[in-house]
Amino acid sequence: MNILLATLGIAALLPHTPVQNQGKSQAPKRQIVIAHRGASGYLPEHTLQGVAMAYQMGVDFIEPDCVLSKDNIPVVVHDTHIDTISDVAKKFPDRKRKDGRYYAIDFTLAELKTLAVSERFDPATGKAVYPKRFPLGVPGFTIPTLAEEIELVQGLNKSTGKNIGIYPEVKYPEWHRTEGRDISKAVLEVLWKYGYKTKEDKCFLQCFDFAETKRIRTELGWQGRLIQLTTENADKESSTDYEKLLMPAGLAEVAKVADGIGPWINQLIEGKVDGKLKINDVAKNAKALGLQIHPYTFRFDAVQSYADSFDDLLRAAFVEVGVDGVFSDHPDKAVAFVKKLNRAAPKQQN
Numbered sequence: 086m087n088i089l090l091a092t093l094g095i096a097a098l099l100p101h102t103p104v105q106n107q108g109k110s111q112a113p114k115r116q117i118v119i120a121h122r123g124a125s126g127y128l129p130e131h132t133l134q135g136v137a138m139a140y141q142m143g144v145d146f147i148e149p150d151c152v153l154s155k156d157n158i159p160v161v162v163h164d165t166h167i168d169t170i171s172d173v174a175k176k177f178p179d180r181k182r183k184d185g186r187y188y189a190i191d192f193t194l195a196e197l198k199t200l201a202v203s204e205r206f207d208p209a210t211g212k213a214v215y216p217k218r219f220p221l222g223v224p225g226f227t228i229p230t231l232a233e234e235i236e237l238v239q240g241l242n243k244s245t246g247k248n249i250g251i252y253p254e255v256k257y258p259e260w261h262r263t264e265g266r267d268i269s270k271a272v273l274e275v276l277w278k279y280g281y282k283t284k285e286d287k288c289f290l291q292c293f294d295f296a297e298t299k300r301i302r303t304e305l306g307w308q309g310r311l312i313q314l315t316t317e318n319a320d321k322e323s324s325t326d327y328e329k330l331l332m333p334a335g336l337a338e339v340a341k342v343a344d345g346i347g348p349w350i351n352q353l354i355e356g357k358v359d360g361k362l363k364i365n366d367v368a369k370n371a372k373a374l375g376l377q378i379h380p381y382t383f384r385f386d387a388v389q390s391y392a393d394s395f396d397d398l399l400r401a402a403f404v405e406v407g408v409d410g411v412f413s414d415h416p417d418k419a420v421a422f423v424k425k426l427n428r429a430a431p432k433q434q435n
Contacts, residue, residue: 116403116426117145117410118419119252121382122163126414128219129204130170131161132226133237140241142417145410146252146289149234151272153261154194159231159272162189165257168208171200171228190264194230202226217386231272235279250287254314258297259323269301276309284310284344289379291347294323295330295339302342312379313339314347327352331367336374345377345409350389350398353380353406357391368406381412383419396422 123135124142139147149161166186167173173187176199181187203221205214213221235251242248253272261268281288291312292298301307315327329335331352339346355363368378380402385395392398399422402408413419
């Protein structure tokens with residue numbers, strides 16, 4: 086099985102030379118679909134093959150999560166550690182830290198490129214986190230750099246005439262600082278190099294750490310679109326108090342530097358009471374401040390208990406909550422829903 090996706094015919098790596106950002110975009114349309122870690126419901130997350138597949142599905146943006154390698158190169162990996170998505174424990178058994186984990190920052194890019202990437206699995210059991218997804222152990226997947234992913238997307242924009250955007254995340258800036266690194270600066274340098282500079286360019290930059298979001302806008306001078314991510318405080322994504330941040334006063338502070346919020350969908354919809362969705366005021370308050378709302382993560386194979394189906398969850402988000410976009414592991418299904426929703430919308434009168 087040749088998984089370098091001769092399958093898609095478009096996933097061959099492009100030459101490592103900057104491709105100019107293809108055109109400018111207006112403010113994003115109301116309903117956008119962001120491919121969460123690529124087409125991660127179908128192919129291993131954050132692989133170039135998954136990026137190519139997501140592109141082909143007609144998404145608006147593709148999300149690369151960024152951490153740093155030992156040689157300070159932004160690579161596309163969801164976590165600081167890499168033992169849940171690669172064979173690093175087999176190839177480099179002596180390189181784990183005291184906590185038993187293997188960290189991307191302890192490996193050069195050349196070393197990271199030797200690793201075989203797979204569907205996400207539990208290192209303790211070796212079993213896939215999502216057992217019905219792409220099988221484990223299929224060769225041909227590697228860890229890409231942020232630059233490689235951008236080159237693929239921009240190259241496809243040039244060859245297809247489309248203008249698909251990127252939606253990178255700066256991962257764990259506090260942790261990177263404890264390692265003596267500035268991940269935000271490294272990511273911004275790549276974005277600027279490839280032409281993403283203003284809010285007219287097809288790029289959103291996102292971060293969970295509110296102090297870092299403010300720093301990206303003010304100290305580092307990012308003039309493009311910026312999203313403040315939120316989650317539950319118990320997840321410990323950063324020292325940010327997300328409960329406080331999602332209160333009206335917190336959202337007002339977010340609106341001073343960011344263009345929108347990216348909450349966990351359960352922070353907008355709290356469940357069902359007497360058969361009706363319990364929707365809090367977070368989205369209403371955010372919209373009143375002019376903030377866009379892009380919740381995560383919409384998974385066809387892991388739908389929230391308060392929704393009857395994947396489409397029901399999307400309907401709740403887009404119609405009842407009024408979000409502007411969603412992150413999805415199954416972007417083709419989200420794209421199909423948005424198209425169906427738009428077809429059903431009444432025509433505006435001239």
